[in-house]
Every structure is written in structure tokens, then in C-alpha cells.
Amino acid sequence: MNDVFVVTALIDMYSKCGCLDNAYQVSEKMPQRDVVAWNSMAGDVLPLAGADDEIMDSTTSGANASSSVSANNIEVDISTKTKSLRSAVWKEFSRTINESGERLASVIKDCLLKWNIDRKLFSITLDNCSTNDIMVTKLIEWLLEKDALVCNGKFFQVRCAAHILNLVVQDGVKEISDVIDKIRESIKYIKASPARCEIFDRAVRHVKVTCEKKLCLDVPTRWNSTFLMLDVALQYKEAFGRFEELDRHYHFRPTKDEWKKATIIHNSLKVFYDATNVISAVKCPTSNIFFKEFCEIKLEIEKMCSSSDI
Incomplete structure (x- = not known):
């Protein structure tokens, strides 16, 4: 129990399996806890132990003495030990943040x-x-x-202007996630096996797509990677249609209207992507240039709000 990394992984595993008593016993034997350990415990144990958003944001006081939750089809009785663990986790997590x-x-x-x-x-x-x-x-x-x-x-x-911009785009992307999800699932399906990649390459040759970039998956929590995924996928939209004809198990192809929507999304995200690259520069001051970029973003948001295509 001297390896904090291994112990944190054990707590994470037990929590996700619903074995909170085991998680409690492991946590009690930890010789020391770093920020990563407390982050893991707060993220895994508190929600499973019944901590709601208000508790997660402030304190665990006033929680019911006992309750029952279901995790991975396992009924878990929240024991006194588990409640103590939840209280200890949040108390120590808050203390770690303060320190x-x-x-x-x-x-x-x-x-x-x-x-x-x-x-x-x-x-x-x-x-x-x-x-x-x-x-x-x-x-x-x-x-x-x-x-x-x-x-x-x-x-x-x-x-931080770049951080604010990231929050704005993340909220916007959530509202149009249906189209993005289809494209993401399409790429996942193709890249899941070499055989499918070969079929897709054949489809690319059939429709004479000249793009040299390879399909890439995004990280859903990083919108700039979503933009890059769309940037490449849009160049292969004809190939996706041909791929559907060559692979009868493929059922994720976006419709014509969805491709049109994806194009609009891509063009809008490009404004945010370019602005982020400008204001995130590390070799020159950016406080004197971000205002122009934000003005352009404001105009783009107004344009999107008045558009009937999104």
C-alpha cells in the first residue's frame, strides 16, 4: 500500500464496481494522499455514495444516515463506513485545494x-x-x-480569454452533438479494424477523393480536436457514402442534410479555432490582440443565431 498510484487505481476500481466498503478499507491504509488521489476519490466515491451536485459543490453535511444505490447491477447499502469515507474524502479534498x-x-x-x-x-x-x-x-x-x-x-x-472561449464552444457543441456523434461513430467503425480501413481506402479511390490527410478521431472534451476531425471527415463525405455500399454492416453514414449541417458547424468552429490559436500564443503578448478576435466571434455567434440551418 506504499504506491499511491496503485492504491488510487484500486479505489477507482472498487468504487466503479460498487464495492465501497473495500474502497474505504484501501483508503484507510494509504500512507499519504496527493491531489490525484483525492481527485479520484472525490470523482468516484462521492457520486456513488449519494453526493448530489450541491454536496459536491459545497459540503457533505446533512446527508441522510443511510441510503441505497445501484452500481453495475449491484445493490449497495451505504454503511456508516461509507458515509464516513464520503465525509473524509470531501473534507480532505477541500483541505488539499486550500493548501x-x-x-x-x-x-x-x-x-x-x-x-x-x-x-x-x-x-x-x-x-x-x-x-x-x-x-x-x-x-x-x-x-x-x-x-x-x-x-x-x-x-x-x-x-483567461482562451479558457472562456473553450467554455463557450463546449456549450455550443453539446447542442449540435447528434451530427458530430454520427461522424465520430463512423470514424470509430472504420478505424476499428484493418479490413475496414482497406475497404474505406477502396471507397476513396472509387469516388476519386484526393485528400492526403487520414481520418482522425477527436477527444470529445476538446472541441479543437472535434474541429480537426470534421475538417478531414468533410473532405471524405462522398467516400462515406461509397463505403456504406461496400460494407453492409455500416449504418452510421450521415444524411445529406446532416453533412450540410456539419459543414456549417465546421465553418463556424473555424472562427473559434483560429481565434484560439491567436490568443494562445506563447512567444508574444496577446492582451493587445484578443479584443479583435472576440469581436469577430461575437459577429459569428450573431450570424449563427439568425441562421435557420442550425
Whole structure:
């Protein structure tokens, strides 16, 4: 039980099988727990033990003393040990976040003092993260004591533009997931075996598609990979139709209207993709160029809202 990685994997396995008592026993024997371990326990144990969204967001207090859930067709009685595990997980997870935020604040303080810019700092750009929020709170308290913030720190924390853009696109992609799912399943089906890949290559030759790029699967949680998947798949749309004729087991081909919708989605995502590449640059400042990109995105969103094709 000295390997944190192995123990975390065991807790994950037991939780997904519904064996919460086993997960509790393993967790009790852990000599130390890192952020990954607590993330795994919070993600696997809390929902299975009956923690709802409100509990996950705030606290586990006030939970019922006993309940019953079903996991993998196994009826699990939530015992006192399991309730204790849920409470301990959330308590320690919250403590880990707080300590991480305080450690980050301490490191940044040291850097600011070393570089002698602690009285010259106007703002800091971060994404949405509980650890970052705690870190910023600590930094603001420290800088306010030195009277070193403009407008009492009102504009100190600036949200990452690329992260905000990612959240916007993720919400939008969810609304049009039906078409994307069909294309994703089509590519999965083709790439599942060498024989199907050969049949698809034959279909490509039959319809004389000249694209040299290979079909690629996306990572559903990363919309930029979804854009790249669509970018290639659209060039092979005629080949998918021919593939359906050559493989009688293939039933995922998008319809003509769905391909049209996919084209519109792709063209819209390209605006977001190009903007993300611009504002995510690492070798030059981007604070002076993101506004233009966001204006173009706003115009594209307005165009999509007024379109009858989506």
C-alpha cells in the first residue's frame, strides 16, 4: 500500500464496481494522499455514495444516515463506513485545494519580491479553478496590506480569454452533438479494424477523393480536436457514402442534410479555432490582440443565431 498510484487505481476500481466498503478499507491504509488521489476519490466515491451536485459543490453535511444505490447491477447499502469515507474524502479534498492555493500564493509572493515587482503588479490572468481563486484571495490580501493594488484589486484577477472561449464552444457543441456523434461513430467503425480501413481506402479511390490527410478521431472534451476531425471527415463525405455500399454492416453514414449541417458547424468552429490559436500564443503578448478576435466571434455567434440551418 506504499504506491499511491496503485492504491488510487484500486479505489477507482472498487468504487466503479460498487464495492465501497473495500474502497474505504484501501483508503484507510494509504500512507499519504496527493491531489490525484483525492481527485479520484472525490470523482468516484462521492457520486456513488449519494453526493448530489450541491454536496459536491459545497459540503457533505446533512446527508441522510443511510441510503441505497445501484452500481453495475449491484445493490449497495451505504454503511456508516461509507458515509464516513464520503465525509473524509470531501473534507480532505477541500483541505488539499486550500493548501495548494496557499502554496501557490507563497511561491508567487517569493517571485514578485525576487523580481522587485510586488508594487508594480496590475493584474494576473488565470483560468477557472478553485485553487487559483484561493491563491488570488491570498495575494490580494497581501498586496492590499502594502497598498500596492489599483482600485483595491477590483481588476486584479482577469479570466483567461482562451479558457472562456473553450467554455463557450463546449456549450455550443453539446447542442449540435447528434451530427458530430454520427461522424465520430463512423470514424470509430472504420478505424476499428484493418479490413475496414482497406475497404474505406477502396471507397476513396472509387469516388476519386484526393485528400492526403487520414481520418482522425477527436477527444470529445476538446472541441479543437472535434474541429480537426470534421475538417478531414468533410473532405471524405462522398467516400462515406461509397463505403456504406461496400460494407453492409455500416449504418452510421450521415444524411445529406446532416453533412450540410456539419459543414456549417465546421465553418463556424473555424472562427473559434483560429481565434484560439491567436490568443494562445506563447512567444508574444496577446492582451493587445484578443479584443479583435472576440469581436469577430461575437459577429459569428450573431450570424449563427439568425441562421435557420442550425
